Amino acid sequence: MNKVTFFFLLLGFVYVNVSAQQRPPAISSPTVHADNSITFTYFSKTAREVKLSGEFLKEPVSLAKDTSGIWKVTVPPVTPDIYPYSFTVDGVGVADPNNTLIFANERFKRSIVDVKGDKPLVHSLQNVPHGKVTYHNYFSQTLNTTRQLLVYTPPNYDASGKTKYPVLYLIHGGSDTEETWTKVGRANFITDNLIAQGKAKPMIIVMPYGNVRPAPMPDFTKDVVNDIIPFVEANYPVQTDNKGRAVAGFSVGGGQTLNIGLTNTDKFAYICSYAPYTATDEFKKNFTDWTPDADKINKQLKLFTVSVGTEDFLYESVKQNLAMFNKKKIKVKPFIVSGGHTWMNCKLFLVTSLQEIFK
Template sequence: MKPSLYLLPALLLCSMKVIAQQRPPSISSPEVHPDHSITFKYFSRKAQKVTLNGEFLKAPVALMKDTSGIWSVTVPPVKADIYPYSFSVDSVQVADPNNTYIFANERFKRSIVDVPGDQPLVHSLQNVPHGKISYRYYKSATLGMTRQLLVYTPPGFNPNGKTKYPVLYLIHGGSDTEETWTKVGRANLIADNLIAQGKAKPMLIVMPYGNVRPAPMPDFTKDMVADIVPFIEANYPVIMESKGRAVAGFSVGGGQTLNIGLTNPSTFAYICSYAPYTATEEFQKNFANWTPDAAKINSQLKLFTVSVGTDDFLYEPVKKNIAMFEDKKIKLKSYIVPGGHTWMNCKQYLATTLQELFN
């Protein structure tokens, strides 16, 4: 027998009909080098122009083609973090075909590159006990459908034990999905690491799907309070009081967090809003002419934070909302940090506020 037969790499196979079609060569992309420079590759014999657009770049950079049709570029060392990127192939935006790490999103397909730190970062996979992420279905009476949500349970979690856990309800951004907080935000690893260091309390993190279109946005508030929280409390050993419930979210989810949390302070004692988008009918209805009993709300809430980056395109409206809440005497802790409206920032907002929950 010819050895070459056995060297036919499994790589060249795929589990579909396209197997019979001509397959591109095996490519490893992205490759993060020890100095934090990164090589990106894309295969196309036909393309005229391939560029890389990454959130670690100020502007797209061009890839160069070799004689075999492999386009590549190596970018100079970048700061350790997790970054979204995509290719533009003759002006068509594509995710990296050779990278399984996809940005979970409804409106675009981008890939993710993880540049590890010289020291492990708060979102890195470290040698610590790991919790589990469970994909579950729940029935939403509000929306009249069965929906999926993700539940992080911490290391050592015992569903039948005597320990009652607090729960963080964590909402993604506007066109994200219930998977974005784990796939891009690494919420599970951030929790694993902070719990291992004793910096965060062991807790459940529930990640629902916040988009309810074509239903009106306030239906998600109802879904959260009337369907999601009861589902979790019926199925997990959790603290069934406001002091054991937190709600947090990013961007559109940050706005939803304010709507859900501040209209239900007897349900959630912790509210953490990350770069909230608030130009919604629901927010206007709730807060344009809000006359809160501030003393009461302040006594109900154990923590209310608003985070935003100074380069965030929502920086000005977020500052206005912070001022609005302060004007109404609502006690609030604001985290104004460098950076933009990115998941790089968002992970830091979570890592910071996770340490303040359920203390």
């Protein structure tokens, strides 16, 4: 063996050993135990503090570090559901690097943990016929750009058949994305299961990207009406009267739902607003001095619901808006439950709506 060959062999040996020493150990996180307690694990030899935040906790909890740099904490059993969570490492929020289930959001860095429980939940992947989620790009004349939306088609969907499907336009929350309703809200599995149980009508669900920054928020209403609806109707066999359209959304999307639906009751007979955030210029413009034709709107609408949890930070503003709608003599059905501004409640709201629309 010549000196050059020996040098490169030695260099390779050193590299492999150094890499092995620097490579983090294999970690599984999170681990859901049989009693629905959950162990969360994080690796860092240099971190001074690691905390866990989650919508199953009242306040963050600290992880304990062992001598190898592995941090762990086990939380008590939680009610089966899907929960967002994150780590805070030396004051910086991060998603769980060992979890492939990431919360689809443009601002918050969070992961999700699926606590399945003993019985299939309404959002679980069950042994029923499944629909399909398709990603589309469309050009928005309103916003002068190409944007993305997701379309759910129900089981046994036939693009060339005679069936004309009703359409639910389903909007995510602020800083969420068009993927949040499927990756976190599991809207496709929920709909599959309810259709299989005969509790929901086969329908198409359109999940657009609702953030229009830096454009003004009202432009999204125009985008839905002038660009998204025509795109869907050009590419799918759908009903085109207002009784064949519903709009629903959560948080900022709930506020957008009110703006889109109540200013276009000739196009939407079903409006389902979930914990709506209404402190926007568009909502103030549309509803501060609103003098609606209540009789006309009530005839056009087959269902108008507003849902919220009693611990939601928007609970008081939602109650004020409900009072405003009642004062204007607009028939609105409140759906008030316990809990906060969470996707757990959001799924519950969707489950309820899917059983009420297009009936």
